[in-house]
Amino acid sequence: MIPLNQRLASQYDSLTPQEKRVADFVVDHFDDLISYNSAELARVSGVSKATVSRLFKRLGYEKYKDMYEELRVLRQSGMPLTEPKDIVHGDTLLARHYKQEMANLLHWTTHLQADEFAAAINAINQARHVGVVGYRNAYPVALHLRAQLIQTRAQVSLFPTPGQTLSEELVDYGPQDVVIVIAFRRRPAVIKKLLLLLQGQGVKVVTLSEPQALSIQGLATWQFATPLESVSAFDCYGAAMSFVTLLANALLHSTLETGRQRIHKIAESYQALEELEQR
Structure with missing residues (x-):
């Protein structure tokens, strides 16, 4: 299995400007990427959900959920990645x-x-x-x-x-x-x-x-x-x-x-x- 960051590095030069916006956000927020679903990733990157979908297909994932599952497995192996339930505030945490x-x-x-x-x-x-x-x-x-x-x-x-x-x-x-x-x-x-x-x-x-x-x-x-x-x-x-x-x-x-x-x-x-x- 080729890690997401390596897939991005090998494909980056061939990405469209919109796809690069998503890729840049992913690289800058890799540690907490698992806390975003595809719609949220599109919103914070300033692109359409379709652009996010195309990017991850280009990277070799059938759907965004496959990438999410890969990151979840990495988290269980010990890599420090946050999950959606981790985003809490104050005394709740x-x-x-x-x-x-x-x-x-x-x-x-x-x-x-x-x-x-x-x-x-x-x-x-x-x-x-x-x-x-x-x-x-x-x-x-x-x-x-x-x-x-x-x-x-x-x-x-x-x-x-x-x-x-x-x-x-x-x-x-x-x-x-x-x-x-x-x-x-x-x-x-x-x-x-x-x-x-x-x-x-x-x-x-x-x-x-x-x-x-x-x-x-x-x-x-x-x-x-x-x-x-x-x-x-x-x-x-x-x-x-x-x-x-x-x-x-x-x-x-x-x-x-x-x-x-x-x-x-x-x-x-x-x-x-x-x-x-x-x-």
Whole structure:
């Protein structure tokens, strides 16, 4: 499937002046194009609806609705595009955002398998080394998870470190270790290859992704999912951060005595180095 923007670029010079008016508007408003039907697109472009229809037929779509469906699929894959229902005002958006956040939390908490979660926590607790991997939008979640886990146990690393490759970082990982791979939609192609590599090395793997991550199913020892749905263009990672908090707290509770000792030792270092404000 050739993306709409590429179709426009290849056809632009052959368009009529009226069609170019529509094309220019599409290029300038691509991120929220899905919020316009054909009549609205014609109106804001200052052309007739027939011109809009001719343009999209020229671009290879039988009808405007086919282009709309293509953009809808892109939105579901993670591309930040708004939909008609997203155009709201004031506290309506806030109310809908709150409702969606609650729905996301309810979804993953009710689908979480307690025995699998407990097994993953036990493996993380017993592991020689724990690696955390996260790219793109998964990176802040991975960074936060590593920051929480290092409070409870030693040997927790975030990969890859600047200037290094995954191969250099993970070459020594084996059955005694755990790698937590956080990978949300529009994930880099290397993620699937990484999971296969870790599987071959006998490494225990925990994944955190969106529920629709079919391409990496079956490639981890334990696979968990949190919804990313939001009320507008950008995915919401509140549920993912909530899962990270649960995981970190569960690890602390599974090794409470040694975990507390480590937390107190870190606090003593904070004071000795005067790293944090004491207020």
